Amino acid sequence: MHIASLPYLDEHATVIAAGTDDVWRGLGETLDRSFSRPRAAGYARLVGTADRTASGPRPLAEGSTFPGFRVVAAVPGRELVLEGRHRFSSYALIFRLEEVGPDRSRLRAESRAAFPGLAGGLYRRLVVGTGGHVRGMRHLLSAIRRRSE
Template sequence: MDIASLPFVDEHAEVIAAEAEDIWRHLGEVLDESFSRPGIAGYARLVGSADRTASGPRPLAAGSTLPGFRVVAAVPGRELVLQGTHRFSTYALVFRLEHVGLGRSRLRAESRATFPGLAGGFYRRLVIGTGGHAVGMHRLLSSIRSRSE
């Protein structure tokens, strides 16, 4: 899948008082913890996700999986690219880290997705249109910031 060809959904960012290498470690830990919560694997099965369990190398590297996602690229301290697919959507989540000053870095999370068909459109309204996706991304980035600072 060419991630750049997926339509842009949104981007969220946090400036964190930490170096990118430290944030990188916490990014992987928070993703692993967040996606190992009860019900996440069941949800991945319910919607027919291609990847339904956490597996592969840790820290996260190309080939690692989380429920709903597969790591397709990992450049420690710089970029983590997750992609996934299920019966209602094909999607990607790209985390990018950039140095913004002494002991400060910006963590950006870019979401891209396509929602084919009538069911996909309904799913988009349910996940994106209600603001649920934005709330989830904000919580995820806040958790990474809190752990990193």
């Protein structure tokens, strides 16, 4: 899958009262914890994700997985690129970190996804059209901010 070819969905950002090293640690821990919970892992099995278990190096590095995602690029303190696929979608989540002041960082999360076919279109309506994706991203960024600060 070429991430650049996936259609852009949206981007969310938050400013965190912590340096990029602390945010990087919080990002990895939060992703691992959030997506490895029984409910998230069950959902990953239900929709048939390619990656269904946590594996690979920790802290997250290229080749690491957790339910629904595989790390395809990791530049500590700067960028984490995740990709995944299941029956209804191919998708990517790109986290970018930048220092915005002393002990202040901006974390941006860009989402990209393709939803092929009729089933993909229905899935998009269910997840994106209802606002569920936006709520999930806001919740995830808040959890990363809390863990990092």
